[in-house]
Amino acid sequence: MTVLVTGGAGYIGSHVVRLLQQQGRKVLVIDNLSSGVQERIGEAVLVPLDLAAESATERLTALMAEHGVDSVIHFAARKQVGESVLKPEWYFEQNIGGMAHLLDAMKNSDVRKLVFSSSAATYGIPTEDYVGEDYDCKPINPYGQTKLIGEWMVANAERAWGLRGANLRYFNVAGAGWPDLADTAVMNLVPIVFAALRDGKAPVVFGSDYPTPDGSCVRDYVHVLDLAEAHIAALDYLERENRKHATFNVGSGKGSSVFEVLAEIKKVSGIDFETDVQDRRAGDPPYLCANVSRIKDELGWVAKHDLHDIIQSAWDAQN
Ligand code: WQD
Numbered sequence: 001m002t003v004l005v006t007g008g009a010g011y012i013g014s015h016v017v018r019l020l021q022q023q024g025r026k027v028l029v030i031d032n033l034s035s036g037v038q039e040r041i042g043e044a045v046l047v048p049l050d051l052a053a054e055s056a057t058e059r060l061t062a063l064m065a066e067h068g069v070d071s072v073i074h075f076a077a078r079k080q081v082g083e084s085v086l087k088p089e090w091y092f093e094q095n096i097g098g099m100a101h102l103l104d105a106m107k108n109s110d111v112r113k114l115v116f117s118s119s120a121a122t123y124g125i126p127t128e129d130y131v132g133e134d135y136d137c138k139p140i141n142p143y144g145q146t147k148l149i150g151e152w153m154v155a156n157a158e159r160a161w162g163l164r165g166a167n168l169r170y171f172n173v174a175g176a177g178w179p180d181l182a183d184t185a186v187m188n189l190v191p192i193v194f195a196a197l198r199d200g201k202a203p204v205v206f207g208s209d210y211p212t213p214d215g216s217c218v219r220d221y222v223h224v225l226d227l228a229e230a231h232i233a234a235l236d237y238l239e240r241e242n243r244k245h246a247t248f249n250v251g252s253g254k255g256s257s258v259f260e261v262l263a264e265i266k267k268v269s270g271i272d273f274e275t276d277v278q279d280r281r282a283g284d285p286p287y288l289c290a291n292v293s294r295i296k297d298e299l300g301w302v303a304k305h306d307l308h309d310i311i312q313s314a315w316d317a318q319n
Pocket residue numbers: 079081118119120121143170171172173187188189190192193203204205206207217218219258281284288
């Protein structure tokens with residue numbers, strides 16, 4: 001049987017595709033290549049398809065039958081927080097519309113296993129430093145709202161027609177499982193700092209006056225390979241009858257501050273760069289770290305790589 005991976009040509013999706021291929025599983029990739037890269041997915045079949053398009057449900061239903069799809073891992077979505085604030089209607093059309101078409105096609109095809117790429121952005125600005133899945137989510141931007149609504153859609157499908165869903169709330173993903181699968185988007189701290197160093201500029205720190213040990217924001221960085229492994233574990237979990245939960249944090253369970261990340265980049269790169277400390281960035285919580293006890297207890301998954309591994313693998317992949 002085949003696993004359909006939407007967004008499988010993306011940074012995270014391609015790591016999951018490669019693990020599935022290494023397991024000898026058949027993979028069908030759906031990707032509109034707006035940010036995905038076909039070279040990342042090797043021999044996997046790639047069908048360019050926009051999940052938000054009117055015709056998507058019909059095309060997906062036909063593809064699921066043609067390829068004998070029995071499970072889906074859903075990555076394809078718009079994921080820039082700032083862009084979502086500027087274009088909220090488009091984000092809902094793309095992320096919620098795409099999800100609705102995918103679920104419709106799965107229902108039509110009696111495909112009942114779905115791993116959904118959710119996000120720590122569902123939490124908004126939590127009052128707990130290490131937040132657990134039962135926290136009362138209040139996303140503060142349209143991107144995070146679309147991810148929380150996606151989780152609600154999974155729950156609705158479970159009740160209405162027996163979907164088996166697993167929602168994975170990613171914390172801060174970085175690193176490279178293989179050099180050719182590096183994150184080529186410059187949208188998050190580690191690639192942004194690398195780009196600044198390449199341009200001979202001082203990396204910017206958004207705020208050093210937070211109520212944290214060194215004044216900079218603390219996040220939970222997780223290696224993309226560990227995150228990919230969590231998707232395989234979630235797919236296996238969906239085979240089980242007695243599933244207690246649908247939603248899982250995927251993080252290291254350890255917080256690292258911006259200054260600590262920069263210090264690790266100095267060590268790995270050998271470049272003793274200056275930093276440009278600026279004002280806080282709107283919407284940044286002081287802490288956003290994962291309580292990871294549920295995924296450990298239920299799926300037996302724990303992050304194997306530490307911050308050094310993450311930075312080293314990202315640095316090696318870009319050189
Ligand atoms: C990390 C920290 C910045 C750039 C994002 C998405 C979220 C989720 C995880 C997908 C923050 C600081 C950053 C810079 C800096 N992704 N920073 N200088 O905002 O924690 O979360 O990734 O689901 O949806 O929003 O990640 O990498 O933007 O920032 O000081 O040049 O680094 O203020 O504290 P964030 P980030």
